Structure formats: C-alpha cells, structure tokens
Amino acid sequence: MKLEVLVSFSYGEREVLRNVGFTAERGELFSIIGPNGAGKSTLLKAMVGILEPEGSVRLDGRNILTMKPKERAKLITYVPQSSFPEFAFTIEEFVEMGAYATRGDVESALKRVGLWERRREQVTNLSGGEYQLALIARALAQGSEVILLDEPTSHLDINHALEVMEILRELKNEKIIIAVLHDLNLALRYADRLMLLHRGRKHWEGEPGELEPGVLEEVYGVKVKLTEVDGHRIILPQLAKV
Numbered sequence: 451m452k453l454e455v456l457v458s459f460s461y462g463e464r465e466v467l468r469n470v471g472f473t474a475e476r477g478e479l480f481s482i483i484g485p486n487g488a489g490k491s492t493l494l495k496a497m498v499g500i501l502e503p504e505g506s507v508r509l510d511g512r513n514i515l516t517m518k519p520k521e522r523a524k525l526i527t528y529v530p531q532s533s534f535p536e537f538a539f540t541i542e543e544f545v546e547m548g549a550y551a552t553r554g555d556v557e558s559a560l561k562r563v564g565l566w567e568r569r570r571e572q573v574t575n576l577s578g579g580e581y582q583l584a585l586i587a588r589a590l591a592q593g594s595e596v597i598l599l600d601e602p603t604s605h606l607d608i609n610h611a612l613e614v615m616e617i618l619r620e621l622k623n624e625k626i627i628i629a630v631l632h633d634l635n636l637a638l639r640y641a642d643r644l645m646l647l648h649r650g651r652k653h654w655e656g657e658p659g660e661l662e663p664g665v666l667e668e669v670y671g672v673k674v675k676l677t678e679v680d681g682h683r684i685i686l687p688q689l690a691k692v
C-alpha cells in the first residue's frame with residue numbers, strides 16, 4: 451500500500467504549502483519534521499481533507515481528495531494535537547465516537563493501547579499521555595488504512611512518549627503511519643523516513659542515517675551536533691546561532 455502526496459495550499463492570499471510531495475508506504479514510519487510555522491499541521495489537514503488543497507493525495511492510485519467525506523474517512527484518519535476533552539464521556543464512548551467503529555473494533559483498539567480495563571472510567575480522568583493513547587485508539591477503531599498524527603508525543607514524559615512511539619512502530623506494518631514530530635531525537639530513532647519542511651516547502655527527505663547537521667542548521671538556525679549513543683543517532687543542539 452502506498453500513499454503519494456503532492457499538495458499546495460494557501461490561507462487566503464497566504465501561501466503556506468508549495469508543491470509538497472512525498473510517498474509513504476506501509477511498513478515504514480514516515481515522519482514530518484520542521485520548525486514552528488513550517489506548515490506541518492496544515493499539511494496533515496490538507497491531506498485528510500479538513501482543508502481543501504490543490505493537488506492530489508493518492509492511495510494506491512486513487513485520489514482521496516476527490517472522494518466523498520464518508521468514503522475518505524474509511525481510508526484516512528487524522529489524530530489532532532492533543533487538547534483535552536471538554537465533555538464527560540467514558541473512555542469506551544470516546545473511542546466509539548469515530549463514525550465507523552464497531553464494538554469489536556473498539557475492544558481491540560482499547561486493548562492495543564492498554565486502556566481496555568479502564569474503559570468505563572471518564573475520559574477526563576486520563577492523564578495527558580493516557581489521553582493521547584485514547585486518541586490513538588479512536589483512530590485505530592476507524593479501521594482506516596492511513597493514520598496521520600500531529601505531534602503525538604507533545605506533552606508526554608519520556609516513558610509515555612516511548613510507549614506511543616512503540617505502538618506506532620508496531621502499527622506501521624499494518625497501516626501507513628505518518629507522524630509530525632517535534633522531538634528530533636524521537637524522529638531519528640523511530641522514523642524510517644523523514645521529511646523536513648521549511649517555509650511550506652520540502653527542504654530535505656531521507657533516512658535518519660543520511661541526515662547531516664548542516665541541513666538542520668539551515669532550517670532551525672542553531673548549530674547542531676550529530677553523535678551516536680548505543681547505536682542510535684542523537685542530535686545535540688548547541689547554543690551558538692548558525
């Protein structure tokens with residue numbers, strides 16, 4: 451299964467994405483990185499049809515942007531940046547809210563993220579990290595082929611962040627998983643491919659092992675060192691400006 455993206459998007463007069471193109475496949479975790487305001491969230495919203503971009507998003511050749519919303523929702527699911535729920539639902543009801551979830555889907559999704567035992571608790575009881583897991587369960591219960599996640603580890607401690615990344619690593623063999631990540635070290639460790647977005651354009655794309663400090667320095671404006679610890683590449687930002 452393959453997702454081929456080529457989109458441009460403007461908010462009114464303001465161009466935010468220009469010809470951003472990439473291909474993501476099942477079996478790899480694809481991560482979008484880039485500084486604040488680069489257009490990462492806009493790109494995910496454009497891909498899922500919340501915004502109406504120019505261009506196409508093809509899943510195995512079929513353009514999902516021209517599909518009816520209902521048909522599209524069966525194929526692609528967007529997990530927004532975590533904001534806390536304002537209404538009281540049980541965890542189970544919250545996961546069921548996805549339009550196409552069956553009871554069996556809800557059960558297996560909750561089991562997958564480790565929240566099945568707590569399903570009758572109020573979703574407002576959950577910590578930030580647990581709530582993120584509930585959001586992922588809700589996306590899983592949809593059963594779509596593609597899941598887009600916007601900063602799934604923001605606000606999470608390292609333990610919960612790793613837990614979320616491990617779940618995504620398992621899921622990538624069943625679905626196309628595309629995650630915007632702010633934490634470059636998590637991106638280096640877990641992503642199979644990275645796309646660096648800068649001012650609405652693709653600045654660089656490749657495998658984590660191919661990333662050079664200069665590429666990050668150009669975009670983030672700080673000196674960085676890339677080193678290796680226990681076989682993992684680590685980015686150390688320096689205080690010096692480029």
Ligand SMILES: Nc1ncnc2c1ncn2[C@@H]1O[C@H](COP(=O)(O)OP(=O)(O)OP(=O)(O)O)[C@@H](O)[C@H]1O
Nearest residue numbers: 461464466484485486487488489490491492493632
């Ligand atoms: N509704 C909107 N109307 C006008 N401009 C917008 C709107 N939403 C976002 N933008 C602008 O589009 C640009 C890209 O925003 P976007 O949220 O996609 O960036 P991002 O890379 O996700 O940033 P961050 O890492 O800070 O979340 C920014 O300059 C932002 O100010």
